[in-house]
Amino acid sequence: MTIGDTTAPDRTDRAERVGRVRLTASQALVRWMRAQRTELLDGTRAPLFAGVFAIFGHGNVLGLGTALHEVREELPVWRGQNEQGMALAAVAYARAMDRRQVMAVTSSIGPGALNMVTAAGVAHANRLPVLLLPGDTFAGRGPDPVLQQVEHFGDPTTSVNDAFRAVARYFDRITRPEQLITTLPQVARVLTDPADAGPVVLALPQDVQAEEYDFPTAMFAERTHRVPRPRPDAAEVAQAAAILRAARRPLLVAGGGVRYSGAGERLLRFAEEHGVPVVETPAGRTLVPHDHPLHAGPLGIIGSSSANAVAGEADVVLAVGTRLQDFTTASWTVFASGVRMVAVNVARFDAVKHAAHAVVGDARETLDELDAALAGWRADPGWSARAATERARWDAHIDRLRAGAAPDGSLTYAQVVGVVNDASGPDDYVLTASGGMPGELHGGWRTGAAATPGAVSGATMDLEYGFSCMGYETAGPWGAAIARARTHPRGLVTALLGDGSYLMLNSELFSAAFAGHPFVAVVCDNDGYAVIQRLQTGQGAPGYNNMFDECAGAGKVRVDFAAHARAMGCAAEEVPPEGGVEGLRAAYARARETALRTGRPAVVVCRTHPSSWTEAGAWWEVGVPPSLRGHADYREAKPRQLRWLDPDA
Structure with missing residues (x-):
């Protein structure tokens, strides 16, 4: 047998x-x-x-x-x-x-x-x-x-x-x-x-x-x-409603749990009914249309100064479906002194964090019940209007970054994001994971359409910044392309990544080409691990072992990413050094067309300036030795980490 x-x-x-x-x-x-x-x-x-x-x-x-x-x-x-x-x-x-x-x-x-x-x-x-x-x-x-x-x-x-x-x-x-x-x-x-x-x-x-x-x-x-939708405890909802009714400056944080519940539209209706400004976490990104009047922007150190400014004045934060990790909370310095936290989460493990009032339940069902408990209550219109006011300032900042060239005339990361953003439609999907690109994508992307009901939540971004795994950007789009071909056959997945991630793990480019799953990978070649070099030198340490010219054995050997991608079965487009934004725009358009026509990945290679970044102006805790100049900032910021627990701070 x-x-x-x-x-x-x-x-x-x-x-x-x-x-x-x-x-x-x-x-x-x-x-x-x-x-x-x-x-x-x-x-x-x-x-x-x-x-x-x-x-x-x-x-x-x-x-x-x-x-x-x-x-x-x-x-x-x-x-x-x-x-x-x-x-x-x-x-x-x-x-x-x-x-x-x-x-x-x-x-x-x-x-x-x-x-x-x-x-x-x-x-x-x-x-x-x-x-x-x-x-x-x-x-x-x-x-x-x-x-x-x-x-x-x-x-x-x-x-x-x-x-x-x-x-x-x-x-x-x-x-x-x-x-x-x-x-x-x-x-x-x-x-x-x-x-x-x-x-x-x-x-x-x-x-x-x-x-x-x-x-x-x-x-x-x-x-x-059938994925269960647990309803919240009535007493937990009532207490949450009481906390919100007492708020003068409430803030709504949309996390990944909103996406997985399919509650994007429900969250927006809740915000509109009660006039509460909304900010997004990396996992909740693209759930809120960029131009929505209550959208204050993405939150945290890789987010926007607009969302951080609103968060710094909020007296009650309603966090829905988020574990509020350090990049979202600026290592817990982004919130105001004495802020009250209400955490809606299907996992009690996450809901009870940071002294929050926990409401354990599915995001969609909990928002329904909390909405009913808050009938007739609205935030002050002046506070509600702060979202659009602050976001307009941030938008103007991003516009300037997209319009300005890097000091050496090369492309900036903000310009790369802008080109992909402008060419992407509601059926497209964008993905990134590590290095500096998550900050550029989280802070600079503008979502064009509202979340729509259907087979998926309406989210159009995969920002893997829970583990920040280098190489996810070359393998992840393969899996995302398989999924999106079933749910959004007219759309296309685009991955944004640096040269470091490409070199870390690129073998699945061949897998996707061999299997016939198209996507576009935009490789920003900046000669090394530029975001870590920024962290290193920004705290006063000498640049060491991150950029290629700082490494042992430094020479003039360069990787021909386009040739490598072609050898892996992908189409490839190179943006010439003098090509600028228009050169990238044309190369990306050709790559999209080729990927969809051939059913294989297409790689766009462009040179980017290693130190032209989008900054949200928030603090992040890292271990800084006393010998470095950054230690003074560390000593100043560290006490602010618990101010949100102390109304007298």
């Missing part, structure tokens, strides 16, 4: 008649995955698992690989070149689908598995669901030690996959096939629970993958997972 033959023996026929089916552990896992459905934001049903990213090796090629081959027409498998890249693509897919649909990723034992740990950290930090299926060493231990096995002298039950425990929401090692019966419901729970969403890791020993068991057929019955 072959692994794929489940009907030949008489014993299997008998098992079927009594509600059992004989399958390998791998076949059972794959059959279960195929039976899971999800309800999208528009109420339609779709497979929970949209596909699998896979690199086969010893440890998964015969067990899981064979099982996936048997259902290849129903569960597509995409071959990557690097396990981290595949897993990052899966993470980006989940965000593009607003956490309602996920990808699985499988690897071999050892280095293949460990390559996915970084991506698991990205998923964990950003609360994004992904199913990771690393191969594991033999449960039976007969051939130990096997190739790629790391032996732990004092604990033979430990393998390299235990490294996932620190970055997994749910971890299990399947040492018997029948363990799948009890663990798979937990897998589905974590992947679809809004309060617990994150990476699930099932370590699969290669011998167990091929072991057979008579599984109950009931576990393979089709099941639709």
Whole structure:
């Protein structure tokens, strides 16, 4: 009997008649995955698992690989070149689908598995669901030690996959096939629970993958997972309403939880009904139309001076669906002394942070109930008008940055963002992650259209600044392109990145080209890790080991990014040094057309000035030695960190 033959023996026929089916552990896992459905934001049903990213090796090629081959027409498998890249693509897919649909990723034992740990950290930090299926060493231990096995002298039950425990929401090692019966419901729970969403890791020993068991057929019955919308406690809502009614300068913060709840339009109606200015976090970006009169801009050190100015005067902050990380709060110095925090979050873990009054519930449902409790209440019109006034000042600042050239005549990051922004429509999607580009995109992007109901939230940006993972910008657009092709077939994904991220992880450019998934990657070549050099020199340290001319072995070797991209199967456009904004505009337009026509990625390469940045004027805590001039600013700012707790500060 072959692994794929489940009907030949008489014993299997008998098992079927009594509600059992004989399958390998791998076949059972794959059959279960195929039976899971999800309800999208528009109420339609779709497979929970949209596909699998896979690199086969010893440890998964015969067990899981064979099982996936048997259902290849129903569960597509995409071959990557690097396990981290595949897993990052899966993470980006989940965000593009607003956490309602996920990808699985499988690897071999050892280095293949460990390559996915970084991506698991990205998923964990950003609360994004992904199913990771690393191969594991033999449960039976007969051939130990096997190739790629790391032996732990004092604990033979430990393998390299235990490294996932620190970055997994749910971890299990399947040492018997029948363990799948009890663990798979937990897998589905974590992947679809809004309060617990994150990476699930099932370590699969290669011998167990091929072991057979008579599984109950009931576990393979089709099941639709509807993401729950928990309603808030009535007393919590009443107290929140009382706090807001007492406010003279309320502020509404829109986080990623608003996106995943599909509550973008609901949040805007709430703001309009009560005249509350709105600011956005990186994860909540593009939920609010830029020109909305209550939009004060993006919040935080990579946000805008407009949002930060309003936040610095607010007496009550209603934070919806955000964990308020340090880049959003300027290391907790952006808010006024004695501000009251009301946190609406589906996860109590996040809602209780920073002495907030916690309202635990789904963003959309909680805003509905809070709206009713606040009937007739509105903020002072003068305060409501501050949003547009402050944002107009910030807009004028961005206009000047987009219009002005860098000191050496090269492009600035603000100009790059402006070109992509101007060419993007409501069906397009923009993505970035690390270095200086998140600040340029968060602070300078102008969202053109309101969030719309439908299969997705209406968000058009993936700003991965929870883990700030270099390389996400070349792998993430692959996953996002797969997702957006299903939800917005007329649109296009664009990734903005620096030369450092391109060099960190570029192999999935070939994967996307090979598989036929188009996107545009705009590579800003600035000769090194310019944003870290800015941090270094800005605090008074000498520039060292960040820009290429500061590094040991510095020479004049340069990477030909366009030639490299072409060698990876992508189209490429280079903006000549004298091309300026119009040269970039023309190159980006050609890249968009080529990507859509050929069904492959297109890379635009442009030189950018390494130190022309968009600054929001907020503080960020970093460790500054007393010997550096930046230590004086540190001593001055550090006491402000807790002023929001002290009304007399």
